[in-house]
Amino acid sequence: LPLFERLERRIVDGERNGLEDDLTEAMTTTPPLTIINDTLLSGMKTVGELFGSGQMQLPFVLQSAEVMKTAVAFLEPHMESTGADGKGRIVLATVKGDVHDIGKNLVDIILSNNGYEVVNLGIKQPIATILDAAVDKRADVIGMSGLLVKSTVVMKENLEELNARGVAEQFPVMLGGAALTRSYVENDLAAVYDGQVSYARDAFEGLSLMDKVMA
Ligand code: B1M
Numbered sequence: 001l002p003l004f005e006r007l008e009r010r011i012v013d014g015e016r017n018g019l020e021d022d023l024t025e026a027m028t029t030t031p032p033l034t035i036i037n038d039t040l041l042s043g044m045k046t047v048g049e050l051f052g053s054g055q056m057q058l059p060f061v062l063q064s065a066e067v068m069k070t071a072v073a074f075l076e077p078h079m080e081s082t083g084a085d086g087k088g089r090i091v092l093a094t095v096k097g098d099v100h101d102i103g104k105n106l107v108d109i110i111l112s113n114n115g116y117e118v119v120n121l122g123i124k125q126p127i128a129t130i131l132d133a134a135v136d137k138r139a140d141v142i143g144m145s146g147l148l149v150k151s152t153v154v155m156k157e158n159l160e161e162l163n164a165r166g167v168a169e170q171f172p173v174m175l176g177g178a179a180l181t182r183s184y185v186e187n188d189l190a191a192v193y194d195g196q197v198s199y200a201r202d203a204f205e206g207l208s209l210m211d212k213v214m215a
Pocket residue numbers: 041044045047048049051052053058061062065092097098099100101102103104106107142143144145146147148149150174175176177178179200201202203204206
């Protein structure tokens with residue numbers, strides 16, 4: 001297979017032997033972020049489709065996810081960084097009950113490389129922990145990620161909890177993850193939250209939202 005098809009195939013097949021060599025070769029013509037967005041994420045999309053239609057079993061999805069993570073970790077040091085620092089601080093977490101973190105970690109990488117300080121709390125984080133960290137670290141924004149449909153409900157409960165604690169105006173919230181839709185966030189959730197809540201389709205929209213909030 002040609003290089004980029006082979007790389008995409010590696011994600012789908014969960015095959016990491018020779019991964020670094022292929023990535024190194026790909027970087028001679030293509031920036032790391034483009035490799036992630038155009039090639040690797042396309043592989044993850046196929047994995048999602050195969051799993052969703054019952055053609056792929058969970059352990060293989062996990063293998064694909066591991067190869068994806070390895071690839072991103074290998075590419076990250078080669079990514080361009082703005083050099084600017086201290087543009088603002090975000091506490092970032094995958095919500096309670098949800099283990100998906102590839103997207104969240106991409107958001108971390110993009111924001112960190114563009115001058116933001118990211119406090120990445122990891123997966124399955126209850127809102128109490130997220131809020132404690134936000135207060136403790138004096139975060140400018142709270143970011144929550146979740147891929148399960150039930151996570152969209154958890155996000156709503158989390159916003160209600162922030163309201164109840166009286167901190168909504170202090171913390172603009174950014175939400176992302178495959179189960180969300182723009183209209184659910186901008187209509188339904190915005191109606192619930194006493195502060196500002198925004199939807200980011202991908203890590204780049206996350207970056208432009210951060211720039212907007214901090215402007
Ligand atoms: Co799971 N999983 N999974 N899974 N998994 C999905 C989400 C699913 C859609 C697959 C499917 O059925 N087609 C489905 C959810 C269905 C639903 O809720 N209706 C599903 C399921 C069912 C499950 C389990 C329940 C399976 C089971 O156990 N029977 C289980 C859940 C466990 C749990 O969470 N409690 C499970 C487990 C797993 C693995 C562990 C095997 C693995 C995750 C490994 C890991 O993350 N460390 C996994 C994977 C890999 C997937 C799919 C295939 C790929 C997800 C992914 O990494 N995508 C996924 C299918 C899919 O999404 N179509 C699926 C790539 C990633 C870059 O995209 O995270 O969307 P994404 O991030 C994007 C944007 O959304 C955005 O930016 C990123 C790109 O720039 N973004 C943000 C994300 N967060 C953001 C936050 C922001 C801003 C932007 O600001 C805060």
